[in-house]
Amino acid sequence: MGNKYYTPDGFTDQLPGVCAFKRELEARLRNLFLMNGYDEIETPGIEYFDVYKSFVAEEELYKFTDGKGRLLCTRYDGTIPVARYAAGRNDTLPIRLSYIENMYRAGQIGGGKQSGFTQAGIELLGASGSKSDAEVLALAIKSALELGLTDLQVSVGQVQFFKGLSRQLGLSGETIAKVKAAISNRDSVTIEKLDLSREDKDTLLMITESGGTYDTIDNMLPRVTDEGAKAALGNIKEILDIMERYGYLKYVSVDLGLIESIDYYTGMVFKGYTYEVGFPVFGGGRYDDVSKTFGKDMAAVGFSISLTLAITALMRQDKFTPAAGATVIVGGDFETAIATAEALRAEGTAAVLDTTGMTEEELDTYAKARGIETIMYMNGGEA
Amino acid sequence: MLTIALSKGRLADQTLDLMEKAGYDVTAAREKSRKLILEDQDAGLRFILAKPSDVPTYVEYGAADIGVVGKDTLLEEGRQLYEVLDLGLGRCRMCVAGPAALKDKLDDIPNKRVGTKYPNITRNYFEGVKKESVEIIKLNGSVELAPLTGLAEVIVDIVESGRTLYENGLDVLETVADISARLVVNRVSMKMKADEIKPMISKLREALEEGET
Numbered sequence: 001m002g003n004k005y006y007t008p009d010g011f012t013d014q015l016p017g018v019c020a021f022k023r024e025l026e027a028r029l030r031n032l033f034l035m036n037g038y039d040e041i042e043t044p045g046i047e048y049f050d051v052y053k054s055f056v057a058e059e060e061l062y063k064f065t066d067g068k069g070r071l072l073c074t075r076y077d078g079t080i081p082v083a084r085y086a087a088g089r090n091d092t093l094p095i096r097l098s099y100i101e102n103m104y105r106a107g108q109i110g111g112g113k114q115s116g117f118t119q120a121g122i123e124l125l126g127a128s129g130s131k132s133d134a135e136v137l138a139l140a141i142k143s144a145l146e147l148g149l150t151d152l153q154v155s156v157g158q159v160q161f162f163k164g165l166s167r168q169l170g171l172s173g174e175t176i177a178k179v180k181a182a183i184s185n186r187d188s189v190t191i192e193k194l195d196l197s198r199e200d201k202d203t204l205l206m207i208t209e210s211g212g213t214y215d216t217i218d219n220m221l222p223r224v225t226d227e228g229a230k231a232a233l234g235n236i237k238e239i240l241d242i243m244e245r246y247g248y249l250k251y252v253s254v255d256l257g258l259i260e261s262i263d264y265y266t267g268m269v270f271k272g273y274t275y276e277v278g279f280p281v282f283g284g285g286r287y288d289d290v291s292k293t294f295g296k297d298m299a300a301v302g303f304s305i306s307l308t309l310a311i312t313a314l315m316r317q318d319k320f321t322p323a324a325g326a327t328v329i330v331g332g333d334f335e336t337a338i339a340t341a342e343a344l345r346a347e348g349t350a351a352v353l354d355t356t357g358m359t360e361e362e363l364d365t366y367a368k369a370r371g372i373e374t375i376m377y378m379n380g381g382e383a
Numbered sequence: 384m385l386t387i388a389l390s391k392g393r394l395a396d397q398t399l400d401l402m403e404k405a406g407y408d409v410t411a412a413r414e415k416s417r418k419l420i421l422e423d424q425d426a427g428l429r430f431i432l433a434k435p436s437d438v439p440t441y442v443e444y445g446a447a448d449i450g451v452v453g454k455d456t457l458l459e460e461g462r463q464l465y466e467v468l469d470l471g472l473g474r475c476r477m478c479v480a481g482p483a484a485l486k487d488k489l490d491d492i493p494n495k496r497v498g499t500k501y502p503n504i505t506r507n508y509f510e511g512v513k514k515e516s517v518e519i520i521k522l523n524g525s526v527e528l529a530p531l532t533g534l535a536e537v538i539v540d541i542v543e544s545g546r547t548l549y550e551n552g553l554d555v556l557e558t559v560a561d562i563s564a565r566l567v568v569n570r571v572s573m574k575m576k577a578d579e580i581k582p583m584i585s586k587l588r589e590a591l592e593e594g595e596t
Contacts, residue, residue: 153574153575155574185464185465185466185467186465186466186467186568186573187466187467188467188468211574253574273571273574273575274571274575275575276445277445278442278443278444278445278446278569278570278571278572279570279571280570
């Protein structure tokens, strides 16, 4: 067959250097999550299709069957398998879980956004309220900073705000969908054409143009009468207060138009952006209803950051430092070379041992080609 | 520095006229050459000239911050973008067209074959709006030939004056959508480069409103 030379569309090999750099980033995040009390878990990577079917469009999942003909799919995200796991147990709540794993999404293409990519994330389950929201948001920002993404902007929204506002404006099913699309496209043209009062249109236009912090909320509050929408604004305000304590307020802006996210969010939502990649590097929010699908009523909030996109951004921002491989190659007399290489390794220097019997000249050429700094050519008996 | 993706052809010139009216120096982009990227350091603008159907792709991936492209291309490509302004350029309609005899009788034909350059728009219209499945035949040009030669019963295509249709005994049967050029913005750029992009949107909006009065 003709495909044996390639990786499938949307999937790539992680080359030496990049792979080591990625492992180092993973280690930093793993440590950060641990320091904040999040225990890492590993889910199998293959789930029953039923686990995902209420949350993800069918064509986004890679599917196959098990030996009994039951439909399986590959892991699409970290959140749903973790919710499935947590709902099936009787742990004392709240529980804090983290993961760093590969995700597989059919129908994604290009721009550093691949079908196979690595995400790190946390889920805080069994905890509601602004303080829990803020912990997750703060950890998302901390993660990005830890990776070196210091040019960071984070948008925070609240899905209950738009729900409440739709009630207040008396929008019906079809109009809601239209307005939602218009807001998420920042499409003022469609909003202007709606059959609403001038004041209501201005309120909707304010949503598309929001982007401040406390001022955005204060300007919006007098226009809001719905209790749910008011509570949503209060929730964001409390989150901003806590961000200030962390010293993260400078990264955060309020975006009340952040409603294009996955449908399962029920409260705070956020996205993190940096230069040189066209997609958000992290995203998250509150999803209190997800665990109901798995038979348990459990508030939850979480975030995930794409390591694959983060690496693309770091490379384009000239912040990529390929991790060094071995710095020494030892050749020549084999017995002496083994002893020397082992001694170097014992004291913490990564050393390559020549097993092909190269001459000193060949060793030199080889070392140059492989980027190995130091050559040690052993003459029998002496170093 | 803002990167702007223009749709090669007449729309690019019209866009530049509008930008000029809004107070931007676009001399770099007017340069007659075979260069595909035209940059003006002082004005802080870089223009890329792309095939219209590729403009949404450049903008979605962030290779360009802003783009100007027809609504037809946006509908067909279905990209994740901010669609912030209707520039009113290149106005036309996306229509279902066919033999004039089919007028008001379109629903009577089961399992229609539809010739089009826009398979996604066609699918969304027939499956989403009209709730029927059709056989879509993807064509690359002179779509009007399809009903004339019996390749398809009807077509879905852009109609400006309708002259090509009428001269070939065809007529507009249904309107799918109104089309005009839109200003689109990458979702990350809108945040990261808000200081440059937001003023540009309001200046262009003002220039448009001036044009209307």
